[in-house]
Amino acid sequence: MNVFITGTAGFIGFHLARRLLADGHTVHGYDGMTEYYDLRLKHTRVDILKAEANYTHTQAMLEDMDALTAAAEACQPDVIVHLAAQAGVRYSLEQPRTYVNANLVGSFNILEIARILKPQHLLLASTSSVYGANEKVPFEEADKTDEPMTLYAATKKSMEVMAHSYAHLWKIPTTAFRFFTVYGPYGRPDMALFKFVAAAGKNEPIDVYGMGQQERDFTYIDDLVEAIVKLIPVVPSEDNRVSEDKARDTLSKLGPFRIVNLGGGQPVGLLPFIDTIEEALETPLQRNMLPMQKGDVPRTYASPKLLQALTGFLPSIDVKQGVTAFVNWFRAYNK
Secondary structure: OEEEEEOOOOHHHHHHHHHHHHOOOEEEEEEOOOOOOOHHHHHHHHHHHHOOOOEEEEEOOOOOHHHHHHHHHHHOOOEEEEOOOOOOOOHHHHOHHHHHHHHHHHHHHHHHHHHHHOOOEEEEEEEHHHHOOOOOOOEOOOOOOOOOOOHHHHHHHHHHHHHHHHHHHHOOOEEEEEEOOEEOOOOOOOOHHHHHHHHHHOOOOEEEHHHHOOEEOOEEHHHHHHHHHHHOOOOOOHHHOOOOOOOOOOOOOOOOEEEEEEOOOOOEEHHHHHHHHHHHHOOOOOEEEOOOOOOOOOEOOEOOHHHHHHHOOOOOOOHHHHHHHHHHHHHHHOO
16 A cells, blocks of 8 residues: 655654554655754654655655645555644744644645545544533534634644545545544654653753643554554445444545544543653652643543444553653663
């Protein structure tokens, strides 16, 4: 199978590409080296992938339609997985235009590529941030997502809506999945786990926002990749519509389009999460307790029922296992 993945210099794209290559598939990666965080980590990921015989890479921005078209046409993908995006809730308050360019214009370009090349399945990365501050838990895919709290969430919701229109108009089989706080080795330096462990190495205090009362449905990277791999062959159609007694299916009646949560449905409080990091590090963390930041949501909590009904898979790696794996990687990576 030929797979075209955007975002392979990034955390999730890197791990997905490695898994698909290990499974014997051919992967073409596409990503721009933006300076949102340390470029050395991005280059490390790409260099690891380039060592694989069945991997090719294009370094360019999503907004560059000519480069994107040339790369995708050379790949002739059976499957497109669109992971590249401008990520980060807080950064969207500082650099909103980058979110419009990458997440709206860039995603539109991917939809155009899919319209032209007609892959068997188009898969798109969205986010749990689209649920905003929903009080109903766990979050189900059919819940209301019309009140985003940041521009980041708004651009991801807009991508979902654009993708639905393309699935309807051009019959492009499309699955949009919503990620829930993904973490693990080679993770992003702007994420809490990376920042906390890095601070410990420098004997610096950590900033704990929301006075530590927030809850997150942490998803270990191996679980997330497994979920994506299992969803690839589940091409949205009436043939695999899920019965109501198993889950509320989001399969559209207007086209081959579906939204799926990728999370385990086991939220963990921020303070217990920090306790787990301390245990893995075998050292206490100095805590600087602060109020909630603008745009942050108090809780994320996935319903995994639809994912389980479609694939038989349920994310299960707990935070103790995941945090320990990250700490071991972090120490090796930073020698």
